[in-house]
Amino acid sequence: MKVPPEEYKAPDRAIAVATLGMTMRFGSFTALDNVSITVAAGSFHVLLGENGAGKSTLVKCMMGFYRPTAGQMMVEGREIEVADPRAAHDLGLGMVYQHFTLVPSLTAAENLVISRADVPARIDWARERKGLADFMARMPFSVPLDIPVGRLAAGEKQKLELLKQLYLGRRFLILDEPTSVLTPAEADELLGMVRGLTTSKQLTCLMISHKFREVTAFADEVSVLRRGEHVGGGKVSELSTADMAAMMIGEKELVRPAARLAVNGGTVLSVSGARAPDRSGLKTIEIADLKVKSGEIVGIAGISGNGQMELMEMLAGQRPLKEGEIRVKDMPFRATRGEARRFNIRYLPEEPLRNACAPKMTVAENIFFRDFDFAEGRPRFWLEGRRMKAEAAARVSEYKVKTAGLSAPIASLSGGNVQRAVLSRELNGEVDLLIIANPCFGLDFSAVAEIRARIVKARNEGAAVLLISEDLDEILELSDRILVMSEGGIVYETPASAANIGEIGKHMAGHH
Numbered sequence: 250m251k252v253p254p255e256e257y258k259a260p261d262r263a264i265a266v267a268t269l270g271m272t273m274r275f276g277s278f279t280a281l282d283n284v285s286i287t288v289a290a291g292s293f294h295v296l297l298g299e300n301g302a303g304k305s306t307l308v309k310c311m312m313g314f315y316r317p318t319a320g321q322m323m324v325e326g327r328e329i330e331v332a333d334p335r336a337a338h339d340l341g342l343g344m345v346y347q348h349f350t351l352v353p354s355l356t357a358a359e360n361l362v363i364s365r366a367d368v369p370a371r372i373d374w375a376r377e378r379k380g381l382a383d384f385m386a387r388m389p390f391s392v393p394l395d396i397p398v399g400r401l402a403a404g405e406k407q408k409l410e411l412l413k414q415l416y417l418g419r420r421f422l423i424l425d426e427p428t429s430v431l432t433p434a435e436a437d438e439l440l441g442m443v444r445g446l447t448t449s450k451q452l453t454c455l456m457i458s459h460k461f462r463e464v465t466a467f468a469d470e471v472s473v474l475r476r477g478e479h480v481g482g483g484k485v486s487e488l489s490t491a492d493m494a495a496m497m498i499g500e501k502e503l504v505r506p507a508a509r510l511a512v513n514g515g516t517v518l519s520v521s522g523a524r525a526p527d528r529s530g531l532k533t534i535e536i537a538d539l540k541v542k543s544g545e546i547v548g549i550a551g552i553s554g555n556g557q558m559e560l561m562e563m564l565a566g567q568r569p570l571k572e573g574e575i576r577v578k579d580m581p582f583r584a585t586r587g588e589a590r591r592f593n594i595r596y597l598p599e600e601p602l603r604n605a606c607a608p609k610m611t612v613a614e615n616i617f618f619r620d621f622d623f624a625e626g627r628p629r630f631w632l633e634g635r636r637m638k639a640e641a642a643a644r645v646s647e648y649k650v651k652t653a654g655l656s657a658p659i660a661s662l663s664g665g666n667v668q669r670a671v672l673s674r675e676l677n678g679e680v681d682l683l684i685i686a687n688p689c690f691g692l693d694f695s696a697v698a699e700i701r702a703r704i705v706k707a708r709n710e711g712a713a714v715l716l717i718s719e720d721l722d723e724i725l726e727l728s729d730r731i732l733v734m735s736e737g738g739i740v741y742e743t744p745a746s747a748a749n750i751g752e753i754g755k756h757m758a759g760h761h
Contacts, residue, residue: 289469357398357409421455432552
């Protein structure tokens, strides 16, 4: 019989951990500058900050992946040197990563047993199964132990990652954006379990997150890093999301999207009866009916791997259709460059450096790709370097692209600046259809705000926008209409104004 969470008593109590003056330099670059934070025993503490703020560097110092240039680590009030991850594990410190570290072909039981440092050369499975049964009986949640991990849902895999750390005796856990691969219901369930363990003082948790909803719903305290420095924090109950955002971005003013205009346009994109193989070649992506009108943003939600990227490739002409058709403005569309120019279609694919740029070519050349062989709407056969640089300079200035110069390789830019550069190219001129995939993945807070404002601006000016995103908050914020993809097809539709996050999450998880 399962023991209720409140009756479960861990053999060890939660531990308090602190950093004092933690500094990490890589050559002349200071990634972490004199950071002191305290995570109280039995608390759920969140680390916030934009990309490059030093969050990952700090936790890597705490876990022994890096040897800090200066500063101390305190565990239970004692100064400790963490020479390597094994030393961190010996102190009861563990980490659950954003991506799974389990062996997919092994069962949950096998994954747990082989994770131990003292696993015997020959495993007595009768004895191990009894030990695992005793362990699971004390846990406030469980996962199937005899199924290969590869067949578990994402939420169960992440629960197993958490169980593994508890099984190994960790009493202080660092969670690195653990919900990025989960549905909203799975994320709430996982974090609710962690919250229960911290409330009962069995565990201390430090979580890296960028989702304010998770912070306000589950965390006790927050610490904010900016440019490698600890700039503030406090009790979550005493801070608003605006307070936290202001600490994260400092003096910068966040770009606010314009109010949505009512634009009643005709259908620009329609997909009907479209079928194409998925990336594995074993399944079929089927889009029975998809329409996007002028002046609306249609958001496609779904957990990674349910056919969203194949849909993007079908629309971009990278994945041929076996059946069905794609029409733009009621004309057949095969995604040729000429058709894209004629119909004013623009793309912002996922990972633009890999999918929308020539990495070794310059910033100016990449920005000018769309127009290099046209002048005033007519084809031409020579490259005008002076005009190219002048136009690229204007777009770099307008879109605030930070670069060492127009002649720098575009691969030398940060992710947010590559995204801005591609947006400056794709949103230049008249845009009738904008097809976007995960436009803000991995970008910092201010870049996200600016890019989302640009997308809303295009919609207000009459563009039909198809937004494919694994970030449900982004879908809810930007969309006029929301579709859910699961198992290679569209399984649910709702107006954004009537969207129910539980219902959307249920369909994302495949419960139709």
